[in-house]
Amino acid sequence: MRWSKTLLCTLREDPKDAEIVSHKLMMRAGLLVKLEGGLYSYSPLGVRVLHKVENIVREEMDRAGASEVLFTALQPISLWEESGRAGIMGKSMFRLRDRNDDTMVLGPTHEEVATDYLRTLASSYRQLPVTVYQIQTKFRDEIRPRFGLMRCKEFVMKDAYSFDIDSDAADISYQKMYDAYLRIFRRCGLDAHPVEADTGAIGGNHSHEFMVLAPSGEDGILHCPSCRYAANQERAERRAPPCDWATPSAEPRARVATPGAHTVDEAAAALGIASDQVVKSLVYLADGKPVMVLLRGNADLCEPKLRRALGCSEVEMADPETTARVAGPFGSIGPIGVSIPVYADNALKEARDVAVGAGEEGFHVVHCNLMDDPDVKIARWEDLATVVAGDRCPRCGEPLELARGIEVGHVFKLGVKYTKTMGFSVLDAAGKSVTPVMGCYGIGVSRTVQAIAEQNNDKDGIVWPAAVSPFQVALLALDPKNPEVAAAVDALESALEKAGADVLVDDREERPGIKFKDADLIGCSVRVTIGARSLEKGGAEVRLRRTGETTLLPLDAVPARVAELLAAN
RNA sequence: CGGAGUGUAGCGCAGACUGGUAGCGCGUUUGGUUCGGGACCAAAAGGUCAAGAGUUCAAAUCUCUUCACUCCGACCA
Known part of the structure; x- marks a missing residue:
């Protein structure tokens, strides 16, 4: 191609909108042109990189035995009502009406369409296993688009769906995709790491994300330098830290004035104890119902863990009015005598002598024995704390390290979540009807392009790996x-x-x-x-x-x- | 949606506090001199100052409203 025959425009200065290096460089190099927040056009140069990444994905999917298909981007809402996700995906799904006034959606993902595709074609175990994939434009009404191609309202994704006769067979399909992903990212010149992940709105019981390590990444990743354990911060576990107050106090439980102390640190200072000995009590709304969460004073709640533990679809911190009604004023919340369910972090299991809010402005209660106090009813013990750098690895006990990562791929074992609710079954060898076990596998193709630029640049510009160089x-x-x-x-x-x-x-x-x-x-x-x-x-x-x-x-x-x-x- | 910030020429910015006819750099066009790491000289084009309303003799500037974009949080490839 001749430069003079195409419209390639480079920028001498960083665009004001761009914050991270890959976004700045891709704009300056003239690979992208911004139409609006979360919407970018690819230039002749940019689209070449996109196509090169797509082709690597295609080759490796084919090599792993998957078949390329192309579903429609436009989908009837009825499919989503059938799977029960119309509500869950609700706000992030673009909806529109056709001339008959039927509601359609612009597909944010294609589990429903894939399941429907399979159920219309497959009726025998002999047709399984099968994995189909497509490279499609997805639409998501993102709460906050950002960082150029990193998070867009419209983006290119490779999504694959596997269907197997049983769970063991599904594990094999999952592993094939997992291995293919490692090859894909390596060929793209990316250093991408699989980490254990939360499954979010897709659902299912087991998943790995593929993370490109970068300081600008949107996710925290805990990893263990000695045993290779790695997990997204939304899901990472830890061994409970040691507890210095595991023996009940000789003193009885007592109410102490702590005027003006509203934070854990202020309460600890007022009481003259370590902040970790003060229990952090939080009131949350789980699908609208108030619950209390107890954590060690220096721990933070990991909201996705709470959501999973409670099996609900949305958790948010309760408003001050609700909190005051069920547990006392902000800053003095405590579990003694409350009537809402109380969920306590596992790290509090040994706590026999801690301070808690008294449920009354300006007072705390000391020498509380969480395990045995008749006025504290713990509904369940759960792993609820956000794991941070220095916490001990759940596998080997060594200190974990924290890094930032860009999620470029995600593989899920879905089980029968979609096949069952959408009534997809096949006959097995014995003539019995069985529900196939499903997996789904996504790669953010356009995001991967930018992740490559994020990881391959110097002071003069982008340094494309040869396999994806425009x-x-x-x-x-x-x-x-x-x-x-x-x-x-x-x-x-x-x-x-x-x-x-x-x-x-x-x-x-x-x-x-x-x-x-x-x-x-x-x-x-x-x-x-x-x-x-x-x-x-x-x-x-x-x-x-x-x-x-x-x-x-x-x-x-x-x-x-x-x-x-x-x-x- | 909550918090913070920014909207002035294609791009990056000044002007605003203290109202008085729109500026700078880069880019673009023309002519000339240059020509191996973002040249120089000369001339020129290009703006309903995000939008709307208000105050005023007069608004980019003061007031109010709206919108867009960017950043931090919840969502996700």
Whole structure:
């Protein structure tokens, strides 16, 4: 492709809207054009990267035995009512009406459509296992789109769905996808790590996310340096920290004035004890019903854990009025004598001598024995605390480390959640009707593009891995009007393309400095420069973007050298 | 939805407190000199100052309302 024949515009300065490095660089390199928040057009350059990632995904899905299909983006709401997700996905699903006034949705995901597709086609165990996948535009009315392609209202996703006759077979399908994901991200030049994850609105009982480590990532990841345990912070577990007050106090339970103390730290200071010895009591609304949560004073509640523990679909902190009504004023909440269900974090199991809010402004109760106090009714003990850096690994006990990650892929074991509710069954070998076991597997393709840029850049611009570089080679014609240069560029372009490389020829009438800067910014893996000067010295200059390593070669030796560099990068 | 911030030329910004005919840099166009790491000189084009209402002789500037975008939280590939 000739630069002069396409509309490629680079930006000299960072756009004001962009916050993270990949977003800035993709905008500056002219890969994206913003239409609105969460909506971006791909330029001729950007769409090439997208297609390259798509093709890697396609090849690895095919290799793993999945079959490509294409579902519709537009779906009838009735499918979602059938699965029971119309409510759960409700707010993030774009809805519209057709001319018959029927409600349609723009698919945020395709579990329902996939299940419907299978139930219309499959009726025998002999047709299973089967895994279908598609690369589709998804629509989600995101609460907050951000960071360019990272979180968009419209984005490209690869989603796959496996159907198996039983759970053991489903595990095999899951593992195939898991392995394929590792290969896909490796081929994209990404360092992506599988971590145990929460299943969220998709549902199911087991899932892994594939995380690209980056400080700008939206998720916290706890990982253990000694045993390789890794989990999303929404789900990570820990061994309960040691407890220094596991023996009941000799003193009786007592009400103590703590005027003005509203936080755990203030209460601890007023009482002259460690903040961890003060129980943090929170009132939450679980699907609208108030519940109390107890944690150690220095722990934070992990809301997804609470949601899972309670089996509800939404939890939120209760408003001050509700809190005051069921448990006393903010800052003095406590579990003694409350009538709502109380859920306590496992780390409090040994607590025999702690302080709690008295349920009354300005008072706390000390020497409370949570386990045995007749006025404290713990409905259930659960793992509810957010795990933080330094907490002990649930597997091996070593301290965990915290990192940030970008979620580029997610694999789920769904069980029979959709197949059962949507009435998909097949006959097994004995002629008995069975409900197939399902898995689903997503890759955020457009997000992956940006994650690659986030992980592969330097002060001059993006450094695309060769497999996804918009063009593998940027061929700079430093003086396109010089006939010798033009002839050499033409010849080399053909030779490179014949050798299987794709080439962007910068034939603009610009000064050399501009071409070098733009080439660095766009980040094609290999740069080949031809100018009067290089011809005088005997050929063309070949430079690897990632290292800056440069060699001057005779023109006919260039294609082989380029191929060598591309293969190694 | 809650909290914070920003809207002025294609892009990045100043001007606002103290109201008085719209500025700078980059980019764009034309001419010239340059030409291997974002050149220089000269000339030019380009703006209902986010929108609406109000105050005023006069509003980018003061007041109110609305909208959009960005950031922090809940949602997720």
